[in-house]
Amino acid sequence: METILWCLDLVGVAFLCLWALREDRRSGDGGAADGVTKEKRH
């Protein structure tokens, strides 16, 4: 049980990271990668 919960927590953390990235991108706040993309577009 301990290992299952531990793995679930890790999945939760990885999901949190990717969810936060998606939400921030949606809100239009440019990160490092976004900045590079915008420069290329120009």
Added chain:
Amino acid sequence: MRDLFLLGLLPFMLYAMLQRPFIALAMLPWTALFFPNAWVYGIAGSIRYNLLFAGVTLVAYLVHKHKPSFRLSGLGMLVLLFFFWTTLSTSMTIGIPDVAWEYWNRLLKVVILFLFVLAIVEKKLHVDTLLWGVVLSVGFYGNLEALKFIASGGSHMISGIDGHVLGDRNELALAFVMTLPICVYLLGEYGKRSRALQLGLIGTVCLLVFAVIGTQSRGGFLALLTLGAYLFLKSDRKILLSVLIIVLIAALANFASSEWAARIDTIESANEDQSFMGRVVAWKLSFIMAMQNPFFGGGFKSLETFSVWNELSRHFFEYSWFYTGDSLPPTTFARAAHSVYFQVLGEHGFVGLFLYLTCLFASWYKAGRVARNAKRAGGPPWLINMAVAFQLSIFAFAFGGAALSFAYFDLIFTLFGLTIVIQKRILPAELAKLKKHQNDVQQVAVPVPAMTASHSH
């Protein structure tokens, strides 16, 4: 298997962390409180996650184009001044210099985390991600241990992991209590979006309460009761909370062992309890150390240096008004201060304690002021709830920490930083949004009579 799992997910986490410094920042308290190294036994255990994540946070911050302006504020200055003071006290330590510098180095890492919070966090999503990181670390451990406690019928005693920042069960209990308001805030924000999150967070709140009981920590239990009363006073949902409290008490009654009840009963006769009076003896020796070194104190961990403890014990009877019952300082070993206040007093003198107390009070007060100002100005409910959660969490630390040597806990310094952020950055931004919205509404409303007037001409 755990190694492979952790190593398999790590690239995804690192990718997101490198893209956004606030995600990397959220992983700092997670790695500090989750302590991944304690759970793996193979190759994944050789990685220093806190160092790796701190490096990634710094790189992501430097590379990130959009950096908010750095606002230190009065509270930020106080935290830095406190850290500067500890540097002076460490350089003049009466304990073992190597040990004092090691603990200074730990505080340095906590202060760096605090500065990262000020430099990076600027909006709700950033704060929420950080708070989720706390719930997924402390909350996870609380859930796991509480389930063991329930499965054992209340006989499993919950304790921390050796070598972990929350290694002591009393400190662990306080961390559980501090996490409760954060869970309640996240439940209000994300519970409606997803049924799974709602159930997960309600379960975590209930299991954290069980986990506090499972540690058999009297300080943790008192902090839990006080937080419950404070939460009840602050809550707008008093009926729902009353039902939840009754259900929890009924459930806990089945699991609290007679050993636990006997231990809790000793709270009433604290002045006769040897364990508690042993703490009072340590408080008195910390006080004596501060009287002998009023400005800089003795430095980190000086009370636990046996030669210092012995020397202070010679002056034990000097302050007779400081009641210690029949208890005397042990003569074969030294003890920790067992109170964040006496710990800071002994280690950094009266000036250090003044700075520390001011930081605690100012953060608690500022969080309350953010909630009041947001409410008065018609600000978003989430900001009010967030500020109240911080206030409750800081209060729980200030109350529960009175009997623990836990002054430099990562989470309390993170809360100091977050309080500054919501006061200096998020509240003004939300009020400006509100004002802009009101202006827009007025502009839409005003031209109508003007146009009518021009037509009439």
